[in-house]
Amino acid sequence: MADLNNLISPFFLNDKEVRKVIELIFFSYRDFTSGPDKILEKLSFGRAHHRVIYFVGKKNNITIKELLSVLQITKQSLSRVLNQLVKEKFIIVSTGVDKRTKKLSLTEKGKNLESELSTIQIKKIRGVINKFNEDNINGFKKILYEMTEDNSKKIFQQIND
Amino acid sequence: MADLNNLISPFFLNDKEVRKVIELIFFSYRDFTSGPDKILEKLSFGRAHHRVIYFVGKKNNITIKELLSVLQITKQSLSRVLNQLVKEKFIIVSTGVDKRTKKLSLTEKGKNLESELSTIQIKKIRGVINKFNEDNINGFKKILYEMTEDNSKKIFQQIND
DNA sequence: ATAATTAAGTCAATATGGCTGACCTAAATA
DNA sequence: TATTTAGGTCAGCCATATTGACTTAATTAT
Numbered sequence: 001m002a003d004l005n006n007l008i009s010p011f012f013l014n015d016k017e018v019r020k021v022i023e024l025i026f027f028s029y030r031d032f033t034s035g036p037d038k039i040l041e042k043l044s045f046g047r048a049h050h051r052v053i054y055f056v057g058k059k060n061n062i063t064i065k066e067l068l069s070v071l072q073i074t075k076q077s078l079s080r081v082l083n084q085l086v087k088e089k090f091i092i093v094s095t096g097v098d099k100r101t102k103k104l105s106l107t108e109k110g111k112n113l114e115s116e117l118s119t120i121q122i123k124k125i126r127g128v129i130n131k132f133n134e135d136n137i138n139g140f141k142k143i144l145y146e147m148t149e150d151n152s153k154k155i156f157q158q159i160n161d
Numbered sequence: 162m163a164d165l166n167n168l169i170s171p172f173f174l175n176d177k178e179v180r181k182v183i184e185l186i187f188f189s190y191r192d193f194t195s196g197p198d199k200i201l202e203k204l205s206f207g208r209a210h211h212r213v214i215y216f217v218g219k220k221n222n223i224t225i226k227e228l229l230s231v232l233q234i235t236k237q238s239l240s241r242v243l244n245q246l247v248k249e250k251f252i253i254v255s256t257g258v259d260k261r262t263k264k265l266s267l268t269e270k271g272k273n274l275e276s277e278l279s280t281i282q283i284k285k286i287r288g289v290i291n292k293f294n295e296d297n298i299n300g301f302k303k304i305l306y307e308m309t310e311d312n313s314k315k316i317f318q319q320i321n322d
Numbered sequence: 323a324t325a326a327t328t329a330a331g332t333c334a335a336t337a338t339g340g341c342t343g344a345c346c347t348a349a350a351t352a
Numbered sequence: 353t354a355t356t357t358a359g360g361t362c363a364g365c366c367a368t369a370t371t372g373a374c375t376t377a378a379t380t381a382t
Contacts, residue, residue: 136300
């Protein structure tokens, strides 16, 4: 009776097992950001600053509009965080060919911080996937990808050419 | 030269590939919580309420202290959220055998909300893992588990007996 | 050439979810 | 009896997000 699902679907997780996955997503996300958060705190920065620095570092000369579409926050929310980063010279702003637009890039100082923060997360991921095989790692990436909504998939493709 | 790593380690992700994983973690987490968030918003609740409801549902008669150790927030932060949930009869409080402690459980109303919220996430996970094989799914769970810190591992084990 | 749209910025108010510090009560334990 | 533990509370603060209204300057469409 309980094994009926295995006759239909090749592999089935019951609610209890799926709930464990929910919990692991919660715990792992929290722990994944806690390292960078400690460094950001010393600079009186938060999660929001990391996200801005990350995506500006990812796509040099990104515009405000593009950044907003990635972060999915309002321009008022972005404004405060971005202005702080510009004022403290982590990010430099220039005018685009279309003079209505602005292009954002990391300064050397910004690149150093970006690197410091990302290195923690890169090392954590490498340390973990070291213990797994190619198939598991590709599976992990694909499952994460499938967990995202269509709009996120589109943005993910955009920022990765 | 670039393939040198493959001679040493069985599988290696370069920085660019690891950064994709960082992005997928960000996008997938955001999208994973967006469904429940819409329902919570109608009740003037937020992420914090969901977490409390989830873990009270998970472990019936959980104490304040236990809940705090899972959530890793201060009792002042928990207080506001929990009091709202009690006032609006999603959670019921009773006194423990040790009369200093309190035991929290979901009311029927609370169970209904918990179920509504969790069902969204359970369905999302099932919909995704349906497309993968047993090995990939087990790999996914294990990678998430390894992404957590020791303390989270301990708590995860505790709440799952 | 003018009108409409777009990119960006700003002001103000509001909500949520965290935090610290100080202090309190009641119950259990040493 | 003294100390520790579980829980609560008051006050103030900060970060991150929201909505709405309005502005400026530049580009594009009519």
